Amino acid sequence: MKTITRKEELILLSILNLQEDAYLIGIQDHLAEITGKKVSLTSVHLPLSRLEKQGLIESGLGEATAVRGGRRKRIYKITTLGIEHLNEYKRINDMLWENYAKLATG
Amino acid sequence: MKQYFSPPKILENLLRLVLQDDHRDTLPGDFEEMYNRMAGETGPFRAVMWYFISILKLIPESVINFINWSTSMFKNYMTVTFRNIMKQKGYSFINISGLAIGMACSILILLWCQDEYNFDRFHENSDSLYLVPSRMLVNSDWQIWGGSPPAFGPALKAEYPEIQNSARIENVPNPLVVKYKDKIFTEQVRAGDFSFLEMFTFPLVKGSLESAMSNPDVVFITEEIAEKYFLSDEPVGKVFTIENKYEFTVAGVIKTIPRNSTIRFDFLVPIEFLNRLYDNDNYTNTWYNFSFLTFVQIHKNSVVKNVNKKIEGRIITGNGDTEQAKPFLQKYSDFHLYGINGRYGSYQRVLTFAAIGFIILIIACINFMNLSTARSGTRAKEIGMRKVVGAYKKNIITQFLIESVVISLISIFIALCLTSLLIQSFNEITGKHLSMDITGNYLIIGGSLGLVLFTGLFAGSYPALFLSSFKPAHVLKGAFRFGSKGSIFRKTLVVIQFTVSVILICCTVVVFNQLELLNRKDLGINKDNIISVPVRGALKQQYFSAKRELLSDPDIVHITALQTNITWVGWDAHNWEWEGKEPSVDPMVTNLHADNDFLKAFGVGLAQGRFFNEEDVSSDLDALGKIVINETFQEIMNTESAVGRIITNGEDRYEIIGVIKDFHYEPLYKDIEPLAMYFRPDLFSLMYIKIRPDNKNEIIERIGAVMKKYNPDFPFSYRFLDEDYERLYGRVEQTGRVFKYFAFLAIFISCMGLFGMASFMAEQRTKEIGIRKILGASEPGLIFLLSKEFIKWSLLANILAWPAAWIFMNGWLQSFAFRTNIGAVTFLISGALALIIAVITVSYQAIRAARANPVDSLRYE
Numbered sequence: 001m002k003t004i005t006r007k008e009e010l011i012l013l014s015i016l017n018l019q020e021d022a023y024l025i026g027i028q029d030h031l032a033e034i035t036g037k038k039v040s041l042t043s044v045h046l047p048l049s050r051l052e053k054q055g056l057i058e059s060g061l062g063e064a065t066a067v068r069g070g071r072r073k074r075i076y077k078i079t080t081l082g083i084e085h086l087n088e089y090k091r092i093n094d095m096l097w098e099n100y101a102k103l104a105t106g
Numbered sequence: 107m108k109q110y111f112s113p114p115k116i117l118e119n120l121l122r123l124v125l126q127d128d129h130r131d132t133l134p135g136d137f138e139e140m141y142n143r144m145a146g147e148t149g150p151f152r153a154v155m156w157y158f159i160s161i162l163k164l165i166p167e168s169v170i171n172f173i174n175w176s177t178s179m180f181k182n183y184m185t186v187t188f189r190n191i192m193k194q195k196g197y198s199f200i201n202i203s204g205l206a207i208g209m210a211c212s213i214l215i216l217l218w219c220q221d222e223y224n225f226d227r228f229h230e231n232s233d234s235l236y237l238v239p240s241r242m243l244v245n246s247d248w249q250i251w252g253g254s255p256p257a258f259g260p261a262l263k264a265e266y267p268e269i270q271n272s273a274r275i276e277n278v279p280n281p282l283v284v285k286y287k288d289k290i291f292t293e294q295v296r297a298g299d300f301s302f303l304e305m306f307t308f309p310l311v312k313g314s315l316e317s318a319m320s321n322p323d324v325v326f327i328t329e330e331i332a333e334k335y336f337l338s339d340e341p342v343g344k345v346f347t348i349e350n351k352y353e354f355t356v357a358g359v360i361k362t363i364p365r366n367s368t369i370r371f372d373f374l375v376p377i378e379f380l381n382r383l384y385d386n387d388n389y390t391n392t393w394y395n396f397s398f399l400t401f402v403q404i405h406k407n408s409v410v411k412n413v414n415k416k417i418e419g420r421i422i423t424g425n426g427d428t429e430q431a432k433p434f435l436q437k438y439s440d441f442h443l444y445g446i447n448g449r450y451g452s453y454q455r456v457l458t459f460a461a462i463g464f465i466i467l468i469i470a471c472i473n474f475m476n477l478s479t480a481r482s483g484t485r486a487k488e489i490g491m492r493k494v495v496g497a498y499k500k501n502i503i504t505q506f507l508i509e510s511v512v513i514s515l516i517s518i519f520i521a522l523c524l525t526s527l528l529i530q531s532f533n534e535i536t537g538k539h540l541s542m543d544i545t546g547n548y549l550i551i552g553g554s555l556g557l558v559l560f561t562g563l564f565a566g567s568y569p570a571l572f573l574s575s576f577k578p579a580h581v582l583k584g585a586f587r588f589g590s591k592g593s594i595f596r597k598t599l600v601v602i603q604f605t606v607s608v609i610l611i612c613c614t615v616v617v618f619n620q621l622e623l624l625n626r627k628d629l630g631i632n633k634d635n636i637i638s639v640p641v642r643g644a645l646k647q648q649y650f651s652a653k654r655e656l657l658s659d660p661d662i663v664h665i666t667a668l669q670t671n672i673t674w675v676g677w678d679a680h681n682w683e684w685e686g687k688e689p690s691v692d693p694m695v696t697n698l699h700a701d702n703d704f705l706k707a708f709g710v711g712l713a714q715g716r717f718f719n720e721e722d723v724s725s726d727l728d729a730l731g732k733i734v735i736n737e738t739f740q741e742i743m744n745t746e747s748a749v750g751r752i753i754t755n756g757e758d759r760y761e762i763i764g765v766i767k768d769f770h771y772e773p774l775y776k777d778i779e780p781l782a783m784y785f786r787p788d789l790f791s792l793m794y795i796k797i798r799p800d801n802k803n804e805i806i807e808r809i810g811a812v813m814k815k816y817n818p819d820f821p822f823s824y825r826f827l828d829e830d831y832e833r834l835y836g837r838v839e840q841t842g843r844v845f846k847y848f849a850f851l852a853i854f855i856s857c858m859g860l861f862g863m864a865s866f867m868a869e870q871r872t873k874e875i876g877i878r879k880i881l882g883a884s885e886p887g888l889i890f891l892l893s894k895e896f897i898k899w900s901l902l903a904n905i906l907a908w909p910a911a912w913i914f915m916n917g918w919l920q921s922f923a924f925r926t927n928i929g930a931v932t933f934l935i936s937g938a939l940a941l942i943i944a945v946i947t948v949s950y951q952a953i954r955a956a957r958a959n960p961v962d963s964l965r966y967e
Binding site: 023024025040041042045046049061064065066067068069071072073074 | 110112129131132133134135136137138139140142160163164167
C-alpha cells in the first residue's frame, strides 16, 4: 500500500469532516483555517484529482449556486480504500507519537 | 451589500480548454466562486491575475494526463489495427499492395523530377551565369535562337561593365580524329574560350588554368579521356595530334563532368582553333552567323532587366540591321527545365510525369477508400461498442485515421523495397542514373513521410468519416445491412478509377500510333542499303578518285556526299532575295551541299530543269554559283518555273539550274521547308554509299580497304542509314514506353480494387443468389446479373474518358508537323480493353458466387 502524503492526509481528513460541504472551495477554506496558511485552489485541486484517480475518494455532483455562475459543485466522499489508507497513516503516526509527551518535556 | 462579479469569458474558455472531461463542468464553477471572493477582497484586477496564473498551474497536469490517455488509447488502436490486418489477410493484402505500388511510382517519379531540377545547379556562380540567346525577326515572325554571333562574346565582356566575364562555346562539337602514339579514335572536340572554365565549376584534377590562357595549342581533357589515352601516366604535357595536322598539348585534366550537366565535352580546345580548322581567320570574329553559344557572368549587383535593355541592339546583322536580332539574358540553371524563354525545356515532361504519378497514387487511394468502406460491416459492432462505452465521433475518426496511417507506413516500407528493385529498369527506360541511396536526400525522405501522411489521411478520411457515423443502436441490434448510404460516392470513385485507366490506355495507343507514323512515313528518299562514311583527312581532297574506284565495284550502286547528316540537315540561312520578292517574305532556307549523284543515290525526283553535272563544281569564289532548289522554295518564289532565275544572299549570287521534288531532310516535327542545294566538294563531310543488299559485310570490308588506301591515318567507320532513322525519335519512344507502363499500373491497381469490391458484393448477395438459384436461375444468367453493375460503370467511364484523352493527345500532337489521326478506332479499342479487363476481374468472383450451393448459403436464416 502506498503511503499518502501529509497534504493528502489533510485533504482526506477534511473531506471526512466536511461531509456534504466537501467540495473544492470548501476543502480549501477548511485547510486554510486549520493550518492558518493560505492554500491555493490549484494546490488542492491537483491532489484531489489524483486521489480520485487512485480510488481513495469518489465524487458526485451537488447543488448549483448563483455565485458559481449556475454550475454544480463536485462533492467528494472518501471510499473504503481511502479509509484504509488513513488507517495506515494513523497507525504509523500513532506509533511514532506514542511517547511524545514523555520525551518532549522530560 | 454583496457585489457579484463574473470572470471574463475568455478566461473561462481558456480554462475549459485546459481541463479534462470530468472537471470541465464543475471546476469553472469553483473558479468563479473564488474569483468573486477575490474580486470583492482585493479587486477585479488581482482576481483576473489569480485566475490566469491558476490556469497556468493546471497545465502540466493536463499535459501529462493527455499523454497518458493518448498513449493508452494509441496502444489500443495499434492492437486493434494489427489484429484487423491479420484477420482479413486478403483485403489487407490488396489494400497494402495497392498503396505500395502507388507510392513506389510516386517515389520513382520524385527521384526523376529531382534529377531534372538539379541539372546545372552545381556551379558555384550559378546565380550569375547566363546564356545569351536572341529573339530573331525571321519572315515577319519572331523566333528564338539559342546561338549568337562569334564576335558577340568578346564584345559583351569589353563593352559592358555589368558583365564580369564571357565565354563562347560551339553549339555542336566537331567529330575529329585524335591520335596519341598508337591510339587513334574519333572524338567529339569542342572549341570554346577557356574563360569558360573560369566561369563554370569544372574543377581541374591536374594541371592549371593560368598556364593555358591565351595559349592556342593546348587542350583540356576529362578524366575518362586521360585514362583512355594515357592510362595511369601523367597526362599534363602530353601531345595529341588532331586530324593528322594539329598538335595540342594537354594543359589540364578536368574532373569527370557530373551527369546532370547540360554542357558536356571530352576535349576542350581554344576557340581560335576554328579559324585554323575552317581556314578562315575571321571565323571567330564574324557577326554574320549564329553558331556559337555565348555565356556571361554578370556582377552580383547587376540587374538582369537593365542589362537586357543595354545589349538589346548590340547585334548588327548582315544587312546592317540592329532591329533584327535582340539578345537577352537567360539564366543558365533554368535552361534545362525551361529551355530558352520557356521553350525546348523539359519542364513540360516534368509536369506530365508528376501528374501521372499523382494520378496513380490517387487511384490507389481510391482503392483503399472503397475497400475499407466495403468491409465496414465487420467493424460495425466494434464501433457500436466503443460509442456505447463513451467514445465520441471524434475518437472513432482518430482511430481509423491512425489505422490508415499505420497501413500507409507499412506500405511505404514495401514501396521503398519495390523502388530499389525497379530502379534499374526505370533507369533504362528513362535513360538516367537514379540511385536509391537516399541517405541525405532530404527531398525523398521528406517526400516519403509526406506520402505516408497524405495517403493515410486522404485515403483514410472517407472511411473514417463513414465508419464514425454508425449509430450504436442500429449496428448492435442485429444483422447490419450494408446500406445504400454513401454508395453513390463509392460508385463515383470506381468510375473515376476506370476513367483514368481508359484515358491512359488511349494516350498510349495514340503515342504508339504516332511512332508508327513517324517511322513509316514516306520521306521522299530511299534509305535502304545505304551506309555513311565520314570524309576526313586525305579523303577530303581525293573524294572523286575514291568515288571512282569504289564505283568500279559491281556491288556498289551509287555514291554521293553531303556536308551534314541527311536525317537532320540543320544548316539554314535567311535574307534571300530575288526579283519580285515581297519585302515581308524572308524564308529560312536550308542549305544542303551534295555532289552530282545525289538524286540517284537517294532516289529523289527532279521536277524541273536539271541537277548538277560533274563540271558544275563550284567554290566560294564564284561570281555566279549554280544552285538547285526544292518545290517548296519555288512555291515561295511564287513562280511556275524558277529555272534560270537569279537569287542572292548577301553578296552571293546564284543561278537556279533545277528544281527537285520535296523530300524530308529533318525529323517530322517540322514540315518541309525551302531547300537550296549546292555543289561544293570542299564542304563534304559524309559520304553516302548505296550497296547491294546481299553480302553486306563483304561489301563493307571492300569499302574499308579502299578507304584505308585513300585515308590511311584515320580508322574506317561506317553507319547504316536506316539505323540512324530508327534512332531519330528516341524521345517519343521513351514517352510511349512510360505511358505504357503507367497505363498498365493504373489498370492493375484499379483491377485489384475491383476484385476486392466484387468479392465483397458477391458475399453480400450470397443469400439472394441462393434463392435465385433455387427458383431456377441459370449460372450464366447469374454471372451476368452480378457483372451488370460493373459493365455499366465501365461504359460510363469510357464516355467520360474519351473527350479528355482527345484533348490531351491533341495537345501533344501539336509539336509534330505530321500527326496521326486520333480516330474512333483508338477510343473503341481502349474502351473495349478496359471493359474486358473489368469483366475478367469481376467474373472470377461472379462465377464463384454463381456456383455456390444454395444449401450452404441459405442454411442460417
